[in-house]
Amino acid sequence: MGRITIREFHDDDLDAVVRLWWEAHSTSEQPVYSLAEVTASCREDHAVVAVRDDHVVAAAVGRAAHAQGWIVFFGVDEDARSDNTSGALLDALERKMAPLGLGTLSVLTPESSRIDLLTSNGFQLQHNLRYLERQMPVQRRELELLKDLGGRILPRHLWEQVAGMRHEKQLLEERLVAPLAQPDLADRYGVVPPHAVMLFGPPGTGKTTFAKAVASRLDWPFIEVFPSRLGDGVTSMASSLRAVFEQIAELEHGVVFIDEVEEIASQRSDPPTPTQGVTNELLKVVADFRDREGMLLVCATNFVRALDAAFLRHGRFDYVLPIGLPDAEAREAIWRRYVPTSVSPAIDFAQLVRVSEGLTPADIEYAARRASQDALARVLRGGEDAARSAASATSPTHLSTDDYTAALSVTRATVSTEQQEAFLEDIEALARL
Structure with missing residues (x-):
């Protein structure tokens, strides 16, 4: 040699x-x-x-x-x-x-x-060291494209922050996250990773939060497509939708979210409505999207029964999942998020959970913030000396369970009894788990 x-x-x-x-x-x-x-x-x-x-x-x-x-x-x-x-x-x-x-x-x-x-060539072995690494969710070549689409990388812990709602989280974990995050494991069991999913439920129940949590859990970019922003007077809504999804196709991974999808996927009629063309285009987009690996389309609607029948047909959406009102565990977590930690030990959270049944996360947030605002207003009305005393780091914060229940008494529930009953009917008729 x-x-x-x-x-x-x-x-x-x-x-x-x-x-x-x-x-x-x-x-x-x-x-x-x-x-x-x-x-x-x-x-x-x-x-x-x-x-x-x-x-x-x-x-x-x-x-x-x-x-x-x-x-x-x-x-x-x-x-x-x-x-x-x-x-x-x-x-x-x-x-x-x-x-x-x-x-x-x-x-x-x-x-x-x-x-x-x-x-043998001068390198010394260093003990007590460990090598850790984390994959970047977006490659450099994709950053500009993601910016153009208005997409973003979400914090990694959103999934853990969705407290309670165990049934919904378990469904999403088993049906969406696991097959996409572990495709080899899914393949062993003959499970095909999902490509498109529909979330439905009353307004304010957290459908957007769940979509973001799934993107966070997968560590994939989150791209939201807004139906109201499609079309600019020159380009049609259908052309605009097609152009957006052509850009999205250049990404390696992504969770694409369309909220209030009923705006562009309502039932078609004769004579055709102005949005019928964009509904037809969306049906084509969903079909094309299903050929892509490493991408997930999540649509959300408050009115699932208003969607075009072809839109919910098997072969377009892998799952049609209901997202309802927060359960007791979720309500307590929401209350604890908005009640100041300095007064938490004195608050009867069990009572707040009980009297806030039937409220959405947004309703509870409103009641908690109103109670805090009213308490601050009382201090300010007490005069300059009282406000200065309350601003002291050592001064106690005067907020009680009664303040929160008083705020709840003037909080209107977003979801009516009729809407909740209709949601339960939709689960029976249209949910696909």
Whole structure:
């Protein structure tokens, strides 16, 4: 065999680096960095290769972050390990990165990998260290597109913040989140990950909150499409809808949410209504959307019985899920969110939960904020001295259970008894769990 030489990486060497990465991936020495990251660093950062008879037998790829250098990939053919190839290659990479003013050159390896090639070349094993990583939900190329669509990355803990509503959360977890987050597990059981779901229920029951919580749970971008903003007087609503979904199709992942979908998917009639064209287009959009992997369409409506029959037909929406009024556990969590912590120990939450039955989350929020506002108004009406005393950090906050029940007595329920009865009928007739 010929002599091994070390040189800088050339674009023609990329196939050889990919081969070395896959060889490492197929053994116990699986690379820490993905193939995409390694190939990107070959081109944009720092890389050297070892060559024997015009054949690349080893590669080292590095990346600089502030004053620290990181070895993104280090791979050596088995038949080249007996030579001093590893040491020469690592030295060459170090010399290449030295002008950057680095203080250390570091490397992360899987626990099962051999580290003798590193420790024999000056790298010291550091104990009591753990490597953690988190995937970025949106790649750089998608950021501008997401901005144009008005989409955003939601905080990661919205799912946990939806307290109570255990039945609804369990349905969403089992039907939506698990199959999408763990497609391999779903495939083992013959479960096809969902592509579109309809949420229905009385107004103010938290359908939007649940849609956002699902996006947060999946760590996917959340893109809301507003029916009222489709069309600009020049472009038709149908064309506008098509254009928006063509842009969305360029994203790798996403939860697309359409609230009050009945505005563009109401029952078609003869003669046609002005919105019938956009209803037809939406039906096509849903069909096309179902061919996409890694995307979820969530529609929400307060009036599920007003939707066009073709819209709810099997094959368009995987599930039609009811979202009702908050249960006792959810009501208590909502109260605790809006009652100041300084007065919580003195508040009878069991009573508040009992008397707020039948109210939506928004109704409870209104009552809690009204009670707080009325208490502040009482202090302010007491005069300047009373207000100054109340502003003191040590001054007690005068809010009682009676204040909250008084606010509840003047809070109108968003959902009437008739609406609640109609919702229960809709569950029987239209829900698909």
